[in-house]
Amino acid sequence: MADKQWPSDLGPVACIVGARPNFMKMAPILRAFSAHCPAVPTLLVHTGQHYDKDMNDRLFVDLRLPHPDINLEVGSGTHAVQTAEVMRRFEPLLDAQRPSCVLVVGDVNSTLACALVCAKKQVPVVHVEAGLRSHDRAMPEEINRVLTDQLADRLYTTERSAHDNLAREGIAAERVSFVGNVMIDSLLANRQFAHPPTQTLQQAGFDPALVSDPQGYGVVTLHRPSNVDQVETLAPLLAVLSETAQRIPLVLALHPRTRGNIERFGLAHLLCSPRVVLLPPQGYLEMLGLLAGARLVLSDSGGLQEETTALGVPCLTLRANTERPITVDQGTNTLVGSDPLAIRQGVDQILRGAGKSGRVPELWDGRAAERIAADLAPWLLARHSASRH
CATH class of the missing domain: 3.40.50.2000 (Glycogen Phosphorylase B;)
Structure with missing residues (x-):
């Protein structure tokens, strides 16, 4: 864009966190959106699915993560109760804030709950860490992963095997982008502070x-x-x-x-x-x-x-x-x-010294969030431009 400004009539990216692992994944994404040109406005929403005040405060400081703009304060409950309560509290927020899209990470109940609300309200869903499969339907997280990917409009993967899983499930390749692992972005950015x-x-x-x-x-x-x-x-x-x-x-x-x-x-x-x-x-x-x-x-x-x-x-x-x-x-x-x-x-x-030494996988290089921002910003701007014509 010539003026390098985000369109005033295009809403922020609503970024959802619900449980501890989400914080590690979201911190580098928020930094990458802020550093992108034009800067991508964000709205950080904490569902409160897992909430420990002391631990959350420490995570915000440790990860240099801004405090949430909104906390839904859902709290604990059965999977059904928790998922339903996130949906109930998230829907009016979606109506009020009118985000350009909703970005969810991982596979917790909040991930699926927010994606379901978006699907009903026709708000684009972006899933970071898409396509991972244990093939064990007894794991609640597996259900969350599979259903969120079916609902997502843009899917970002951490490893190439995820693309095969998504293809088998009928998800079009053009919706999917291999970007690397944002969890490793956080690890590499913070190792010196450990x-x-x-x-x-x-x-x-x-x-x-x-x-x-x-x-x-x-x-x-x-x-x-x-x-x-x-x-x-x-x-x-x-x-x-x-x-x-x-x-x-x-x-x-x-x-x-x-x-x-x-x-x-x-x-x-x-x-x-x-x-x-x-x-x-x-x-x-x-x-x-x-x-x-x-x-x-x-x-x-x-x-x-x-x-x-x-x-x-x-x-x-x-x-x-x-x-x-x-x-x-x-x-x-x-x-x-x-x-x-x-x-x-x-x-x-x-x-005995015979444990796996392994190697660092492809694109686990600390720049996954940058690749997400570089892909998502023009995608949103193109959708916005198309909607005005």
């Missing part, structure tokens, strides 16, 4: 020497219902973690759901070891420092599969499948499920 692991332990009241062990240390996160909601699954997992801690100290960042179930099932004794550090959920910079310094990671998190691949840290994923196959095919990730024998073998392989 907190040293010794500092994180010391501030939590633990001996910082634990993360200076000659063997190194491991990081563990567990939160998926399939791993933590049944004692028959959780107890063997904690037992093998306790066993692993005899070989290498472990730092567990415990999700509230997991901590609650450990207490409810009477399993706390399994983690009573001076070589096991139990931390509450950590801030982004604390967690980044812990991951970057780790010898190995055991987790059922989707995001950690990507972050460990980018950091070159071997990861054992405590799931039978993954929607991020590139982390297995090219990265440092190995699927071990919840089987104690497979976990033992995976740990043994890493400690």
